Amino acid sequence: MTPRLQTYATQHLEHLNTQVLPWWFSNGSDDERGGVYTCFDNAGELVSTDKYTWSQGRWAWLVGAIATEEKLSVFGADQAAARAARTADFLVAHAVLPDGSTIYQLTADGEPIAQADGTLHASIYADLFLVLGLAGAASAHAGSERAAVWTKTAQDVLASASDRIRRSEIRSEPYPVPEGMTSLAVGMMMLSASTALFRATGEAGVRDIATHWAELLIAQSSGDGLPAEFTSAAPRDTLMERHRTPGHVLELLWFLVDAGDALPDVGAKLGEWCVRLAVRSLELGWDADEGGLFRFTDRDGGPPTGARIGVPYEDLVDRTWSTKLWWPHAESLYTTALLAERYDSDELLDWHERLRDYAYATFPDPNGREWIQIRDRHGAPVDQLIGLPVKDPFHVARSLLLTARLGAA
Numbered sequence: 539m540t541p542r543l544q545t546y547a548t549q550h551l552e553h554l555n556t557q558v559l560p561w562w563f564s565n566g567s568d569d570e571r572g573g574v575y576t577c578f579d580n581a582g583e584l585v586s587t588d589k590y591t592w593s594q595g596r597w598a599w600l601v602g603a604i605a606t607e608e609k610l611s612v613f614g615a616d617q618a619a620a621r622a623a624r625t626a627d628f629l630v631a632h633a634v635l636p637d638g639s640t641i642y643q644l645t646a647d648g649e650p651i652a653q654a655d656g657t658l659h660a661s662i663y664a665d666l667f668l669v670l671g672l673a674g675a676a677s678a679h680a681g682s683e684r685a686a687v688w689t690k691t692a693q694d695v696l697a698s699a700s701d702r703i704r705r706s707e708i709r710s711e712p713y714p715v716p717e718g719m720t721s722l723a724v725g726m727m728m729l730s731a732s733t734a735l736f737r738a739t740g741e742a743g744v745r746d747i748a749t750h751w752a753e754l755l756i757a758q759s760s761g762d763g764l765p766a767e768f769t770s771a772a773p774r775d776t777l778m779e780r781h782r783t784p785g786h787v788l789e790l791l792w793f794l795v796d797a798g799d800a801l802p803d804v805g806a807k808l809g810e811w812c813v814r815l816a817v818r819s820l821e822l823g824w825d826a827d828e829g830g831l832f833r834f835t836d837r838d839g840g841p842p843t844g845a846r847i848g849v850p851y852e853d854l855v856d857r858t859w860s861t862k863l864w865w866p867h868a869e870s871l872y873t874t875a876l877l878a879e880r881y882d883s884d885e886l887l888d889w890h891e892r893l894r895d896y897a898y899a900t901f902p903d904p905n906g907r908e909w910i911q912i913r914d915r916h917g918a919p920v921d922q923l924i925g926l927p928v929k930d931p932f933h934v935a936r937s938l939l940l941t942a943r944l945g946a947a
Contacts, residue, residue, distance in 0.1 A: 625671065661709055726786065764837065
């Protein structure tokens with residue numbers, strides 16, 4: 539690691555330990571029931587104690603990762619394994635339905651909350667974050683009977699999710715996939731969750747799922763341009779198929795490197811094209827006038843264009859394309875550091891510095907409440923919801939932790 543990247547890694551660890559984790563462990567962690575409270579408004583005030591399965595899985599992964607960190611001194615490490623176990627127990631006891639799908643929303647005590655249409659299951663993302671979280675908790679309690687229960691549950695949920703994808707019968711709130719289209723985000727989460735579960739179990743069936751999705755995503759990503767967020771068998775010049783999400787592509791790249799480290803056959807297919815795709819994503823998404831990454835762009839740059847097909851997601855793209863969100867910047871910090879170190883790229887190291895300077899000047903809450911999640915194009919806070927009505931302890935903490943790990947390698 540270069541001295542410059544080592545310095546950045548140290549700075550990220552300090553921010554994680556002094557600004558991010560102390561707030562979450564003091565305000566979010568439910569150390570009685572297990573899990574985490576995440577229904578905070580943009581002012582950092584708790585507005586509900588409901589627990590979204592999506593968020594609980596993320597918390598289980600994070601505290602599991604902290605518990606298994608061997609080289610860094612991370613805030614809250616002394617309690618992380620216990621928090622991971624309580625959260626995994628909470629999820630297994632309350633969140634999984636008989637068909638292997640998950641309940642989308644729970645009360646603080648774990649009672650199911652039906653959605654507006656009367657259903658309990660609403661999103662494959664909740665399934666896959668549960669898998670990710672149970673894998674993370676199991677890694678922190680490897681060899682225990684509880685870990686065996688968690689990984690068995692995770693394998694059942696992952697198998698159910700895979701089967702529903704094959705049948706084209708998934709739900710994916712808060713961003714439904716239009717009929718006849720496939721979603722980059724769903725593939726990314728299948729890869730991330732199955733890679734984590736393979737690391738925790740070594741199971742051949744889980745390895746096969748991870749390999750399948752890695753190969754599919756590599757095929758979509760290793761050509762010219764950025765992979766589309768939504769694709770169809772018969773492409774048309776629509777907004778849905780023209781718009782790109784540069785932050786998602788950058789997150790995907792580190793997912794692929796992570797999978798390649800666990801799966802040698804996948805790793806052999808990675809290379810300098812990853813650097814080229816990262817740079818293309820950054821150049822397409824960067825706001826040259828105001829700084830920061832746009833949420834969405836057209837595939838040719840600038841505001842997304844194309845014919846409308848009449849789905850709500852189009853309004854989201856139109857309304858928010860120029861906003862600056864916390865998660866693309868957090869994920870891009872890790873991707874640029876990882877690829878800069880892996881492929882000795884000074885260009886990505888420069889991008890990392892640019893992202894770091896913008897992110898730290900823009901997103902941290904001045905009152906110490908972690909990061910403000912959404913800003914307008916000019917950097918002013920915007921009081922809007924992003925996806926779920928939650929403030930999750932995930933993208934920021936995960937990115938800072940993983941980037942700091944690079945410095946400890």
